[in-house]
Amino acid sequence: NIDPEALLPKLPSPDELRPFPTVCSVLFKGHKGGVRSVAIDPSGLFLASGGDDGAVMIWELRSGRQLYTVNIADEPVNVVKWRPSKDTMVLSAAAGEAIYLLAPFSIMSPEVENLSREVLDAGWGYAATSSTNGTSSVQKEPAAKWSRPESKLLDQGVLVKISVRAPVKAIDWHRRGDYFSTVSPKGQSSAVAIHTLSKHLTQLPFRRLKGLAQTAQFHPSKPIFFVATQHTIRSYDLSRQELIKILQPGARWISSFDVHPGGDNLIVGSYDRRLLWHDLDLSTRPYKTLRYHKKAIRAVKYHHGGLPLFADASDDGTVQIFHGKVVEDMMENATIVPLKVLKGHKVTDKSLGVFDVDWHPREPWCVSAGADGTCRLWC
Amino acid sequence: MSGDLEQPGPAQEQTSKIRIQFITRDTDHELPAEASAPILVATKFRRYALSTLINTLLDTPTPVPFEFLILGQFLRTSIEDFLTANGISAETTLTVEYVRALIPPLHVASFEHDSWVSAIDVLSGSSPASIWTNNSPGVPSGQEKILSGSDDGLLRIWNMSSEVEAISSVSHNNHITNAKFLSPTRVVSASFDRTIRLWKYESMPDFGPTSTLTPSVELYGHKASVDSIAVHAPSSRLLSASQDHTVGIWSSKKTDAPPAPQSLLPSSSNKRRKLNPNPNSVSQRGSLALMTGHTASVTSVSFAPNDPTVAYSSSLDHTLRTWDLATRTLVDTRTTAHALSCLTPLQDLGLVATGTDARSIILIDPRASATAVSALTLRGHTGTVWALSTDPSSAYGLASGALDSTVRIWDVRAARPGSGGIGAPEVECVYTIERESGRGRKKPVRGDEVKVFGIVWDGEVGVVSAGSDKRVQVNRSPQGVRDS
Numbered sequence: 001n002i003d004p005e006a007l008l009p010k011l012p013s014p015d016e017l018r019p020f021p022t023v024c025s026v027l028f029k030g031h032k033g034g035v036r037s038v039a040i041d042p043s044g045l046f047l048a049s050g051g052d053d054g055a056v057m058i059w060e061l062r063s064g065r066q067l068y069t070v071n072i073a074d075e076p077v078n079v080v081k082w083r084p085s086k087d088t089m090v091l092s093a094a095a096g097e098a099i100y101l102l103a104p105f106s107i108m109s110p111e112v113e114n115l116s117r118e119v120l121d122a123g124w125g126y127a128a129t130s131s132t133n134g135t136s137s138v139q140k141e142p143a144a145k146w147s148r149p150e151s152k153l154l155d156q157g158v159l160v161k162i163s164v165r166a167p168v169k170a171i172d173w174h175r176r177g178d179y180f181s182t183v184s185p186k187g188q189s190s191a192v193a194i195h196t197l198s199k200h201l202t203q204l205p206f207r208r209l210k211g212l213a214q215t216a217q218f219h220p221s222k223p224i225f226f227v228a229t230q231h232t233i234r235s236y237d238l239s240r241q242e243l244i245k246i247l248q249p250g251a252r253w254i255s256s257f258d259v260h261p262g263g264d265n266l267i268v269g270s271y272d273r274r275l276l277w278h279d280l281d282l283s284t285r286p287y288k289t290l291r292y293h294k295k296a297i298r299a300v301k302y303h304h305g306g307l308p309l310f311a312d313a314s315d316d317g318t319v320q321i322f323h324g325k326v327v328e329d330m331m332e333n334a335t336i337v338p339l340k341v342l343k344g345h346k347v348t349d350k351s352l353g354v355f356d357v358d359w360h361p362r363e364p365w366c367v368s369a370g371a372d373g374t375c376r377l378w379c
Numbered sequence: 380m381s382g383d384l385e386q387p388g389p390a391q392e393q394t395s396k397i398r399i400q401f402i403t404r405d406t407d408h409e410l411p412a413e414a415s416a417p418i419l420v421a422t423k424f425r426r427y428a429l430s431t432l433i434n435t436l437l438d439t440p441t442p443v444p445f446e447f448l449i450l451g452q453f454l455r456t457s458i459e460d461f462l463t464a465n466g467i468s469a470e471t472t473l474t475v476e477y478v479r480a481l482i483p484p485l486h487v488a489s490f491e492h493d494s495w496v497s498a499i500d501v502l503s504g505s506s507p508a509s510i511w512t513n514n515s516p517g518v519p520s521g522q523e524k525i526l527s528g529s530d531d532g533l534l535r536i537w538n539m540s541s542e543v544e545a546i547s548s549v550s551h552n553n554h555i556t557n558a559k560f561l562s563p564t565r566v567v568s569a570s571f572d573r574t575i576r577l578w579k580y581e582s583m584p585d586f587g588p589t590s591t592l593t594p595s596v597e598l599y600g601h602k603a604s605v606d607s608i609a610v611h612a613p614s615s616r617l618l619s620a621s622q623d624h625t626v627g628i629w630s631s632k633k634t635d636a637p638p639a640p641q642s643l644l645p646s647s648s649n650k651r652r653k654l655n656p657n658p659n660s661v662s663q664r665g666s667l668a669l670m671t672g673h674t675a676s677v678t679s680v681s682f683a684p685n686d687p688t689v690a691y692s693s694s695l696d697h698t699l700r701t702w703d704l705a706t707r708t709l710v711d712t713r714t715t716a717h718a719l720s721c722l723t724p725l726q727d728l729g730l731v732a733t734g735t736d737a738r739s740i741i742l743i744d745p746r747a748s749a750t751a752v753s754a755l756t757l758r759g760h761t762g763t764v765w766a767l768s769t770d771p772s773s774a775y776g777l778a779s780g781a782l783d784s785t786v787r788i789w790d791v792r793a794a795r796p797g798s799g800g801i802g803a804p805e806v807e808c809v810y811t812i813e814r815e816s817g818r819g820r821k822k823p824v825r826g827d828e829v830k831v832f833g834i835v836w837d838g839e840v841g842v843v844s845a846g847s848d849k850r851v852q853v854n855r856s857p858q859g860v861r862d863s
């Protein structure tokens with residue numbers, strides 16, 4: 001009689017896998033209503049948040065000090081994402097059918113402010129001089145309208161407003177900071193848009209997408225783009241404009257995914273409570289399925305600063321931290337160990353818990369955004 | 380087996396004794412040579428009886444309260460219970476270190492502000508600013524001043540009657556991170572607005588207790604928040620730690636300071652920025668040097684206590700760095716496992732204490748010859764350790780302020796071996812000072828505690844701390860006990 005457990009490779013204990021976040025260090029209170037999205041800036045010093053109150057806030061991460069607030073819309077800010085650049089300080093935020101590009105100049109030096117303004121303003125007039133978008137002229141109306149926001153917003157550093165056709169739920173920046181993608185699940189043929197900042201240009205490369213788009217992401221190093229619909233994740237070669245692979249996580253409704261910084265692995269979160277790990281070298285099916293949450297998973301995120309960590313956020317009010325070590329050897333699989341359940345966010349009357357999670361660019365710290373109106377830094 | 384020991388037995392139990400070798404590192408309280416041999420002491424003795432015994436041996440004119448360290452632990456029970464708890468035989472000679480007791484300081488006053496307070500300093504007869512001026516004009520007892528800098532961008536100077544004597548005539552453009560007295564009439568401040576400002580503090584005897592705090596020089600050079608400053612008046616030098624990863628060197632003399640870099644002046648940027656009301660046309664100056672080496676935000680900087688041409692800095696890049704200010708070069712880098720949030724040198728021990736974002740304080744030996752980075756670890760805080768200050772009356776004492784609503788007082792002699800016998804020895808705090816603002820209130824949830832951003836331990840005024848409860852809190856040991 002052999003215990004089947006004994007045949008399994010022994011997992012390291014969490015204690016051997018430090019450092020990882022274990023306690024709430026800072027509570028960020030200021031939003032009225034739930035916080036939908038959080039993002040730590042590339043320097044690791046600032047936290048941006050977007051809430052149901054239509055506000056975008058910026059906080060000093062370690063002190064919890066509120067540094068900047070702008071009431072950007074009369075509807076929820078669904079997503080905030082920093083432009084990946086250390087020379088500029090540019091935040092993108094989406095509320096309703098608009099994407100806003102902000103340079104919160106009250107918290108930056110004149111030098112960074114000038115560079116940030118330049119990068120945001122360089123594309124004005126491009127659309128007018130090049131008349132069409134370069135491709136076919138069948139398009140009746142432009143995919144998006146780039147405009148100056150009202151002066152009240154301009155005064156606070158909100159320098160660009162991009163109006164699209166359907167509410168935006170996801171933003172992802174290409175690593176070089178000139179392109180960013182947005183996803184509007186109800187946008188049908190315009191659900192996935194790719195925007196070029198230097199040209200103030202919006203393109204719709206995925207006009208015949210099968211299924212409702214949920215979210216999308218650029219590959220961390222190759223010209224590959226991933227698009228998640230409710231059931232599948234497709235990867236596309238951007239230079240050849242062709243489909244590479246269709247991943248089948250087996251989830252009923254995908255909420256989120258993240259590509260490992262190495263580029264060969266991917267985690268998926270689903271509203272049906274599953275966290276799935278895909279090894280892109282192995283199969284189109286998940287390598288591992290983790291069911292640790294009692295409610296929907298809304299966000300998943302790898303640590304992108306060299307630590308073998310990933311996290312997910314759930315409507316059960318918890319953030320869970322995992323060790324996920326990717327090995328260089330193609331034949332060896334990733335080691336996955338659950339490390340910590342971070343509790344603190346309150347679940348609301350509407351059964352909403354944690355909406356979003358993001359990692360610090362270097363440290364073993366993560367932040368979460370809660371339906372309870374708070375953001376939390378976990379160290 | 381020592382023949383001196385009495386035979387154990389029921390009849391002798393009450394007078395059971397142990398041989399104790401008393402030692403101390405308090406040079407003021409060394410035992411005379413004739414009393415330095417091991418002494419037989421009843422094992423039923425507790426701290427108080429031992430303290431009385433030491434006072435008798437020292438023949439102190441007025442009693443000095445002592446605490447007792449055995450194997451790095453403070454004696455909190457009878458010796459007998461301590462021996463049992465630690466599995467020590469009563470037949471050994473026990474080495475017991477006596478240290479002057481730290482008396483928990485009591486709450487004396489709280490000064491209320493309209494916003495978070497991060498910057499704090501004290502001007503007293505024993506504070507550096509008055510020592511540098513040979514105590515001239517001098518700060519008589521009871522005439523001490525407390526300087527605070529808050530998130531409204533304003534500096535305030537308080538007297539010991541909790542009154543604001545002066546408020547800065549202009550404000551920084553963002554929250555103040557740090558402020559110090561340079562002399563009894565000069566103040567320096569640093570802000571998230573990237574500037575360091577020098578101020579004139581003048582009393583106006585004709586107008587009662589009011590004084591003025593007016594700007595004299597604005598220092599430009601940093602490209603991000605200035606989070607900490609250090610001052611050394613005799614050499615007219617200021618040091619700064621910035622989120623732009625550099626350590627700045629500045630002159631506090633207007634005539635020695637280079638011109639300010641034009642690109643960093645507020646007037647050169649866009650019109651929407653609020654122009655600083657500059658009625659007295661405040662001079663704008665630049666840095667002597669901005670030293671590079673750190674790869675992340677610099678959180679704190681300090682002059683070496685014995686040598687003002689040497690500086691230490693702590694950074695979120697996990698390092699403590701040593702700088703030679705004469706050549707303006709990086710001399711040494713000590714790398715730890717954690718982001719470092721503050722530092723203070725411990726002069727007599729040759730160590731530098733640094734606070735970490737991992738809720739600990741590490742004592743680092745900054746000498747290049749040191750083999751281990753960390754000499755001691757102080758554990759107990761449950762939040763990021765944001766500020767440190769040394770005990771004005773003990774080389775071994777330290778106070779720390781953290782984002783967990785507390786100030787903790789430490790005696791680094793209370794060091795026990797590290798967990799599992801590996802790693803640096805660990806120290807537990809002697810006592811904890813809570814925020815008065817939280818008295819009688821429900822304990823806040825983790826992460827929502829009062830953040831203590833500033834702390835100064837002054838010989839006269841006591842432990843002064845500032846935080847996100849918008850208050851400066853003064854705690855002082857009861858008079859006559861500590862300094863008897």
Ligand SMILES: [Mg+2]
Pocket residue numbers: 264279281327329330331332333334
């Ligand atoms: Mg592989």
